[in-house]
Amino acid sequence: MDLFAPQAGLLPLPLEDGELGWMAQLPLPWSNAEIFARLLAETDWREETVVVYGKRHLQPRLSAWYGDKAYAYSGLRLQATPFTPLLTMLRDAVEAATACTFNSVLLNYYRNERDSMGMHSDDEAELGLQPAIASLSFGAERTFILKHKHNKQTVRVPLTDGSLLLMAGDTQQYWLHGINKMTKSLQARINLTFRNIV
């Protein structure tokens, strides 16, 4: 399947050992600000505790998991929770733009510049080989950082309000990605990463 066929509307971003597609604004029926406000209010946000090298930490962001199946992520067991009408609308828009299907979404709420996500790959067995993961962003712009696992390459993608980033092919096998803390004061950002649990 060619994930980046012209009708998909995604701009391919050159990446060695992986596939990235980007769109500045996903077509949506409401404004980005309206969707941000609804996601903030309607989501069952949790401050999860994770265990890293035997020590318990609060994750530096809030998160929520919706989908038909439970999911294990960073040592957490996330219970299945059905998609809300709002999440179903967003999933439909993402599926139309990417020509992929998704049955789950992880939402991340970065409250300010101090919230972040450590470098990782979304390579859990439940996602299958060469998973397609679509990342939809609302609110403050943050920089998505990709680092190649076997050489020193770094790629930065601006995750602007309303933008969609698709990772596919070998991206999870060869690259780590994450969101750094910043020193400059930033407003909140909400990110949704749509996944397909097989």
Ligand SMILES: O=C(O)CCC(=O)C(=O)O
């Ligand atoms: O906030 C982002 O854009 C990154 C989210 C991410 O990598 C994840 O949820 O696995």
Ligand SMILES: [Fe+2]
């Ligand atoms: Fe990720």
